Amino acid sequence: MNNSTVIVGLSGGVDSSVAALLLKNQGYKVVGLFMKNWEDDDDDDYCSSKQDLLDAVSVADKIGIDIEVVNFSKEYKEKVFSEFINEIKSGKTPNPDILCNSEIKFSAFLNHAISMGADKIATGHYAQIKEADGLYSLLKADDSTKDQSYFLYRLNQHQLSKSLFPLGNLLKKDVREIAKKEGLHNSDKKDSTGICFIGERPFTEFLNKYIENSPGPIKDEHGKILGEHIGLMFYTLGQRQGLGIGGSKTSNGEPWFVAEKSIKENILIVAQGHAHPLLFKDGLIAKKPHWIHEALPEKHWVYGAKTRYRESDAPCEIDMIKDDSVEIFFGQKQWAITPGQSVVVYESNVCLGGAIIECAIDKAQVPFPEKIVAS
Template sequence: MKVVVGMSGGVDSAVAALLLKQQGYEVTGLFMKNWEDDDDSEYCSTREDLVDVASVCDVIGIDLEVVNFSKEYKDRVFADFLREYEAGRTPNPDVLCNSEIKFKAFLDHAMQLGAEKIATGHYAGVREWRSDGRTEFQLLKAEDGTKDQSYFLYRLNQAQLAKTIFPLANVYKRDVRGIAEKAGLHVHDKKDSTGICFIGERPFREFLMRYLPTKPGEIRALDDNRLLGEHEGLMYHTIGQRKGLHIGGIKGNDTAGEHDAWYVAAKDMKANVLYAVQGHEHPALQRERLIAGDLNWIAGRAPRTNWVYTAKPRYRTPDQPCEIDALSETQAEIAFAAPQWAVTPGQSVVLYESRVCLGGGIIMNAALDALASV
């Protein structure tokens, strides 16, 4: 079977390709260039990554293809990324990048190369499952729960999963580097990439200012509407943010300690006002419910309501027990067993039933209702 592996220059995709080669697949590596605006800067490492991929492919003994998806990335991912920030939401570009680039543009290109399957270095699993007389492909959590990336893959569909292999599904990260070192792959100790998908780790506000100009406005206390300071633009702030407000020395009200930190609690886009509260446990930062839109259910059908699932309202949050209280084709209302901190419009909420990722949607309004108290 011919498999095309998406290779980034990191250790995970290198070991994914190595394992497939060892398992007898006909493997081709594919390196995607997806960003060109400032590729010669200190924040983009495309050239260095390509050199690393070429070296890995040479050691493994597989062919390498290079493709430029910069236009697709800018049109399908980055444009949406900017629109969401401009609207006051906080998007997760890795989610859209996976569904639009890694498992659409890349998948289509791999099929043109004659591949039967594609593979990536994601920590996730896929299995063929037969139930009620129908066969479906399920997206599973990785065996290594500390590295599981199924959250970022919840927008995949049956056609995409049917063509996908995740070689690291049952491999622990601690073992991946050892496998790479034993095979003589020099990327075995390469630092994991972070930051915006394909754009890299960089000073985020300065980067965003290049595309979304400043729009100064007031920062006010949510509890009593006191003027606290000034912001440069609502799009540069997210719910639960603590750093960068420059209001740390302002005394709080009677319910908060004098030295408690201030956190972003809500945005009034119409009035261009940023509302902050004092104290990590302030009630305005806690939400028991949220409404999600732009839904995607991996099985092609919605899960049942009034059934206990778990969900992640953001990637780093541990799985939280919840129920789907109301569901339509376009929206889902999700109730959590315990209040969730800093639930943020624009982020994804992803639902699970045990190890199976069911899908999810984009959080619409959970933090915005804090404005009702102003």
């Protein structure tokens, strides 16, 4: 019998519910903790925190564990949301889920859990943790379609040493089957999307509450004005929908994509066709690098990196420019590398860490090994 106490972040969703169930069945003393992290417009149609709390309480009662509620809205607004808004204002496309994990779920929540007497915390993330000789590694989940290591790359050794990911070796369909078999009412509940802890809201309407928009021209690569944007903050590189320039396509059938944002001149530059050269870059410069093993990976050609969550790992080479930034070049040009997003680096299925993309760059001639280019 395992007598360790584990505090599980119960969100009301099926993943965290099954994580708590599995740990209880393994003999841990399990306590659920529901985190409330957003209070603005909490009574509107888009905030599901009330229903999520009811679902979490129902699950805790069903599997026979205690549950507590904690409010981290002050910490969330100061450490996550304020940074999100600042990045948006600068014309970037930040990923608040990554900062939310490092600052709230595995910092504020972890510290609170330890104060409650917890030995470990656990979440419903799809990822794995391995320990060898006192060094903790973050690994991809067995279910490659649900792997969430991308969002966890900023975790440090202490946070990993105190965390459990019970779903790391399971497929999503198996998690739902476990929930259904055990009679959990949320077995078919839709996975949450949208901004971390804020939910699924109309993005433009939501941002208008916090940032004053500034309309300007939409131009093609030759400087021809095609329309007007409603504010650069509402667009991201590679975006196709919602450009408002004669629908999404022109007479030749090729859709338009956001290729660049000129912040200084307030111009949105678009390119026609998914394969347009303006959308592809050789590499990137990224800031605030974080390495899980607390050291920069050696410079060689066995790494893969992704510049957005749903991408496959692309062969790359890493160079440190200075302590607070990193340069990464890819074996093949990458599509719509987006400032504000994170580049996350892997060695096989091990997540080494990553950094926040500052800008995409080209390199005239990169001496990539032939086998890398061909892959």
